Amino acid sequence: MSQAVLEPESPAARNMDLLRFATAGSVDDGKSTLIGRLLYDTKTIFADQLEAVEAVSAARGDEYTNLALLTDGLRAEREQGITIDVAYRYFATPRRKFIIADTPGHIQYTRNMVTGASTADLALILVDARKGLVEQSRRHAFLTSLLRVPHLVLCVNKMDLVGWDKDVYDKIADEFTSFAAKLDAPDLTVIPISALNGDNIASRSENSPWYEGPSLLHHLEHVHIASDRNLVDVRFPVQYVIRPQSTTVTDYRGYAGQVASGVLKPGDDVLVLPSGMTSKIAAIDTADGPVDEAFPPMSVTVRLADEIDISRGDMLCRPHNAPAVAQDIEAMICWMDETAPLRVGAKYTIKHTTRTARTVVRGLQYKLDVNTLHRDENAPELGLNEIGRVKLRTTVPLLADEYRRNRTTGGFILIDESTNRTVGAGMIIEAS
Amino acid sequence: MSQTKPYRVSHLDALEAESIFVMREVMAEFERPVLLFSGGKDSIVMLRLAEKAFAPARIPFPVMHVDTGHNFPEVLDYRDHRVAELGLNLVIASVQEAIDSGLVRELPDGTRNRIQTPVLLAAVEKYRFDALFGGARRDEEKARAKERMFSFRDEFGQWDPKNQRPELWALYNGKHHPGESIRVFPLSNWTELDVWHYIAKEQIPLPSIYYAHDREVVERAGMFYAVNEFIVPRDGETVETRRVRYRTVGDASQTAAVLSEADTVEKVIDEVAATRITERGATRGDDKVSEAAMEDRKREGYF
Numbered sequence: 001m002s003q004a005v006l007e008p009e010s011p012a013a014r015n016m017d018l019l020r021f022a023t024a025g026s027v028d029d030g031k032s033t034l035i036g037r038l039l040y041d042t043k044t045i046f047a048d049q050l051e052a053v054e055a056v057s058a059a060r061g062d063e064y065t066n067l068a069l070l071t072d073g074l075r076a077e078r079e080q081g082i083t084i085d086v087a088y089r090y091f092a093t094p095r096r097k098f099i100i101a102d103t104p105g106h107i108q109y110t111r112n113m114v115t116g117a118s119t120a121d122l123a124l125i126l127v128d129a130r131k132g133l134v135e136q137s138r139r140h141a142f143l144t145s146l147l148r149v150p151h152l153v154l155c156v157n158k159m160d161l162v163g164w165d166k167d168v169y170d171k172i173a174d175e176f177t178s179f180a181a182k183l184d185a186p187d188l189t190v191i192p193i194s195a196l197n198g199d200n201i202a203s204r205s206e207n208s209p210w211y212e213g214p215s216l217l218h219h220l221e222h223v224h225i226a227s228d229r230n231l232v233d234v235r236f237p238v239q240y241v242i243r244p245q246s247t248t249v250t251d252y253r254g255y256a257g258q259v260a261s262g263v264l265k266p267g268d269d270v271l272v273l274p275s276g277m278t279s280k281i282a283a284i285d286t287a288d289g290p291v292d293e294a295f296p297p298m299s300v301t302v303r304l305a306d307e308i309d310i311s312r313g314d315m316l317c318r319p320h321n322a323p324a325v326a327q328d329i330e331a332m333i334c335w336m337d338e339t340a341p342l343r344v345g346a347k348y349t350i351k352h353t354t355r356t357a358r359t360v361v362r363g364l365q366y367k368l369d370v371n372t373l374h375r376d377e378n379a380p381e382l383g384l385n386e387i388g389r390v391k392l393r394t395t396v397p398l399l400a401d402e403y404r405r406n407r408t409t410g411g412f413i414l415i416d417e418s419t420n421r422t423v424g425a426g427m428i429i430e431a432s
Numbered sequence: 433m434s435q436t437k438p439y440r441v442s443h444l445d446a447l448e449a450e451s452i453f454v455m456r457e458v459m460a461e462f463e464r465p466v467l468l469f470s471g472g473k474d475s476i477v478m479l480r481l482a483e484k485a486f487a488p489a490r491i492p493f494p495v496m497h498v499d500t501g502h503n504f505p506e507v508l509d510y511r512d513h514r515v516a517e518l519g520l521n522l523v524i525a526s527v528q529e530a531i532d533s534g535l536v537r538e539l540p541d542g543t544r545n546r547i548q549t550p551v552l553l554a555a556v557e558k559y560r561f562d563a564l565f566g567g568a569r570r571d572e573e574k575a576r577a578k579e580r581m582f583s584f585r586d587e588f589g590q591w592d593p594k595n596q597r598p599e600l601w602a603l604y605n606g607k608h609h610p611g612e613s614i615r616v617f618p619l620s621n622w623t624e625l626d627v628w629h630y631i632a633k634e635q636i637p638l639p640s641i642y643y644a645h646d647r648e649v650v651e652r653a654g655m656f657y658a659v660n661e662f663i664v665p666r667d668g669e670t671v672e673t674r675r676v677r678y679r680t681v682g683d684a685s686q687t688a689a690v691l692s693e694a695d696t697v698e699k700v701i702d703e704v705a706a707t708r709i710t711e712r713g714a715t716r717g718d719d720k721v722s723e724a725a726m727e728d729r730k731r732e733g734y735f
Contacts, residue, residue, distance in 0.1 A: 090621070239456045244489035246490070249489070257456075258453045258602070287485075298445075299448075412603065420605070421597060
C-alpha cells in the first residue's frame, strides 16, 4: 500500500478542523437558498444532484431551480414542500470541515432545533431584512442560548431587496444584540447578506461598503472554537471495560470511553465515582499506542494503577474536582413526544452520559413560553415542543454537572418505558 | 495566520473518535451486534474502526456478508483474507440459497439489489441480531441525509422516516422490544473524501478494483460496466478495454466503473476532490430508477 502525503494547502488536505453548526429559519427567510449557496460556493453541489433538482423543479413548474430540494429528500417533503426532519449536510474548505444540522423553523419543530443545536458549535439564524426580527428569530435565539451553543450568527438576508440600506441593517442588528444580551447569549456576529446573489457569503460584497466585518464563510472558517471545550474539569464516563480473553494479552483491564472534559495524563490521581475510590492513571491507550494526554473529544482506554471494581456508567474525575453525585435533579426539559405529555408523577428511563437509570417527575415548577419567556407556574403538564423547569428524582445517583458548565455531563434524555421513544431532552440546572 | 492551537483534534481524528464511541456504545448496550461487511471501502473502514475500538481485544462481534452471488472475485478474496487475519466469525446470508429455497424470487431483469432485503431480514431473525452496523453515510444520498446514527427498525426491519427518535448530544437511545432492531451507522458524518483520507492515513489495503486498471467494459446509459458473467454485451454494444476503477462496490451486475487513471490512494483523493458527480450517481444503476428509490428501499428494510 502506498502512502499518501498531501500538501497542507491542497484542497484535499486531511488536516482540517471540524465545525458543527445548526441553521434555523423558514423557507421564506431564504435558509435553503443560503445553504445551497454555501454548498455551491464551496463546490459541494455535484452535477448529478443539481441536474436532479433542476428536473424536479421543472416538472413542478417552479420558476427557478429550487435549492430546497437538495436538502428535502423525503417523498412527503417534496410533495408538501416542507422540511420534516433535521437534515445533515457536509462541506469543506481547506481550513475546516463543516457539518450542518439543517432544522426547519416552524414552532412545531422546536424539537428539531433543539436536536440540531445540542451538538452545534455555532448556530446560524436568518432574518428577512424587509420584515426584521420576528417571533421566530427570538425563539431561535432563546433555544440557542438554552442549549449553550457557544457562537451565534445572525444573517440579515435579502439586503438587496432593501437597497443595501445600512439603517435597516443597523436597526435589526441593534435590536437583536440587545435581545441576545438579555439571554446571556454567547459570542454574537451579525452579517448583512443576500443569499440569492451571494453577497457577503464567500467573499465581502461591494454592495455593503459600510460593513466592515467578515463574509459568512470567512467567519465560519475562522471563528475560534478550540477553547469552547471545557479543558478544566476532568470527566471521563466509562463506556465499556476492555478485558481481552486471549493467551497473548493477559491481565489487561482498560476502561474505554470518550473524554467529556478536562485533560487526563498518566500519573494523575483520579477519583472513581460513585464508589469514591482513588487511584492513579497508569496509562492511556489507543490502538495506535499509548498517549501522553487525552482531551475532548478523544476516544481512549484508561488503565489504572490499582485493581478497582469499575463498570460502565462510572466516571473518572479528579479528587478535588468532581461532579455532584445526585439523585435530585432540577433541569430545563424540552418535551419531544407527540403521543403523551410529561406529567408530574410519571416515571421514565433517564440516560445521562453512559449511565442509565429510572426517574420520577417530582414537580413541574413552570412552563416557559419560548416567545415571550413568560413563566406559567400553574401548567399541569408539558406537551410536544414545550419547555419547562422540572424536578426529578432518580433511582441511582447521576454523576452530574450544571449544563452551563458542561454540555456532556449536564445533558440527558428521557425515554418512555413502554414505547421506548426518546421523549425529552434535559439540561441540568442543579444536582444534589 | 493560525496560532498554536493546544489540544488540537483534526477532523479525521474527531470523526474516528465519534465512530469508536458509537461502536462501544452498541457493544455495551446490545446483546447480539453484527457488522455488515460487503467488502466495499466503507465497510472496510468500519472494520478498521472496530479493530481500534476494542484493541487490544479482538473485535467482539461477527461480521455478515449479504451475498447477492454477483461478486467481484477480488472482493471475495479480500473478505476472506481480512476475516482470517482478524480471527472473525463470518456469517454469509446467501441470496442464491434464498432463491433456491423459494424465500425470494429472481427478478425478471436478473438484478438482486431489491431481493437482498428479505435475505438480510431472514438472517437477522435466524441469528437474533439486535444491532446491525452499516457503513452508510449521510452524504451519499438525500434519504440518508435524514438518517439517525441509531436507526430504529420495527419487527419487519422497516424504516419510518417520519417517526424517528430525536438524537441529542451523544446520547443514543438503543431501547427496543424483542424482534425489533437498530441499524447503527458509525460513518454517518463521514464524506467520501473523509473515507479516502482515512484509508490513506491508516494505510488500509483495499481490493484492487478500487484503483485504476485496464478492464473490458461496455458503455450503457453513460456508465461503464465490466463485461463478466453477469453483464453480457447487448446488440449494438461494443466491448472495449478502458482504464477504469470502481468508486463503489456493490452487486457486480449493477455497479459501474468510472474512467480513471488513479492507481494510488493519493491520486484517488485528488480525483475524488475534483469530481463533480456523486459516487452513487456515477456508479449505481439502482439509484437512478426514481427520485425516491433509496427511500423506498430503506422503508422495506434495506440499509
